[in-house]
Amino acid sequence: MGRIVLEKVSKSFGDVEVIPPLDLEINDGEFVVFVGPSGCGKSTLLRLIAGLEDVSGGRILIDGQDATAVPPAKRGLAMVFQSYALYPHMTVRKNIAFPLRMAGLDKAEQDRRVEQAAEVLNLTDYLDRRPGQLSGGQRQRVAIGRAIVREPAAFLFDEPLSNLDAALRVGMRLEISELHNRLETTMIYVTHDQVEAMTMADKIVVLQAGVIEQVGSPLELYRAPRNKFVAGFIGSPRMNFIEGPEAEKHGAHTIGVRPEHIAASPSEGLWKGTVGVSEHLGSDTFFHVHVDGFAEPMTVRAGGEVGLRHGDTIHLTPEEDKIHRFDAAGLRIA
């Protein structure tokens, strides 16, 4: 079981309020991702849940029990740190067995659980090595192994993939998702990378400056962002925002159109502009277009092989029903 509820939880460091009072419910078995720009308080929130920081106000309930004053070890949560935080002087086996040893399990049971975790994580051949002799991905798996053996109520991950190279990151992303499908344990995952959030989450919590901007499934956030911040943060490349007369035509202060919801044509369309930089990815091409009368260049996704070059004239047409409208305060107009 791993149902976690935050009630009016807040955190200040000295005079600085990093997290204003905040409510959040995390259901048993859910994969929840906290996403937001660097320094928005994601790690702090995770550490509050873990018990590594004391809350300045509010309550944390784990499975209905008030855990606000419970020490970290007693909360039944396991954490995977960004730096992995492996114990460098212990072998992989000892690292993974450490929580079991601290819990006073007998040796045979320790060995059994370590072997089992090693099997799941493909670490069997490395059990007698030290962390210093492993690659980044393997270290990551040892850190996860150390978390699994405790059979926690929930896993907490703090940017676990940010020290890995791009290819490995995609692989580990899949492995963690598979692990979640298999264990069906609650996981809370912190990242600043919206791609990780979109691909892994059951539920995304978008944070900005300690405030929850929106909570929802990846597609909910993509289809109906509650405000301009979420609209700009979720989706890649980011949404184009247009202000001024064009927005007023739609009865809004600002309108937003995602690059994939704009049709590009050399000859005819709603908006006329010139092609700036174009990025060819093979499957897609992204054009940065300077539209006459718009303050900022727009990003447009076109099919793989469109024959437009720098300086060419281009015509853009947004899909009417995919236009997002925002008021002067940046909130979505339904």
Add this chain to the structure above:
Amino acid sequence: MATQHSRSVARLMMAPAVVLLLGWMLVPLTMTLYFSFKKYLPLRGGDLGWVGFDNYIRFVTSSSFWPSVQATLVIVGGVLAITVVLGVLLALLLDQPMWGQGVVRILVIAPFFVMPTVSALVWKNMFMDPVNGLFAHLWRFFGAEPISWLSEASMPSIVMIVSWQWLPFATLILLTAIQSLDSEQLEAAEMDGAPPLKRFFFIILPHLSRAITIVILIQTIFLLSVFAEIFVTTGGAFGTRTLTYLIYQRVLESQNVGLGSAGGVYAIILANIVAIFLMRIVGKNLDA
């Protein structure tokens, strides 16, 4: 580019330093060896010719030899134990965020800057004096009979004085080591259910092992030749005559250079035995 040519040039450039260093070591060593095979009494006839291994035999068969080796080892061992244990505790304490941290750290380091002779004199006259010393006052305050430290508890006194001088060194090295410990490791251990004492033994102490090794090795080198502290306090009396001090007495008090030199060679051998021992025990912490 480490070509043949640049390597030989490098060797040529290093030669003066190497020659100087070798000379620095070899000249005294050769002279010690040379004198140790001679009967040489500066005030009683000077160089009286070669005597083979006589000096070596006389030095070890003297009744003061084994006690002096023992005294040396007791001082080295005692000071190492005290400085390492207290050093770890002090380093842990100084690592805690606290008010006036900077000043406290400087105060802790301060004893290291006091010359050994001076600190020993201060201890002798201001703390350990049986009549006017601070300890004597303290003992009397509690109604106890003051101890004449340097005669009744001479060895512990000297160990205490030398430890006081070396504690800052140990603390400083261990403090920097503690500060380099990744705090996430401690947090991970905390979440893994390790209470503070277990975190100390399973995480902090292993992390410090390398620094402790360095402290032990460096201190041993210096502690084997402790001299000033004994010279100004007990003058080698009350069982505090170390090997170094015995050699000093043979050469300067008995004016027997040959005998003293033989003692010097024994001191070199002792130092090497201790060094090999230490390397065996703790040296493995240095690789990896």
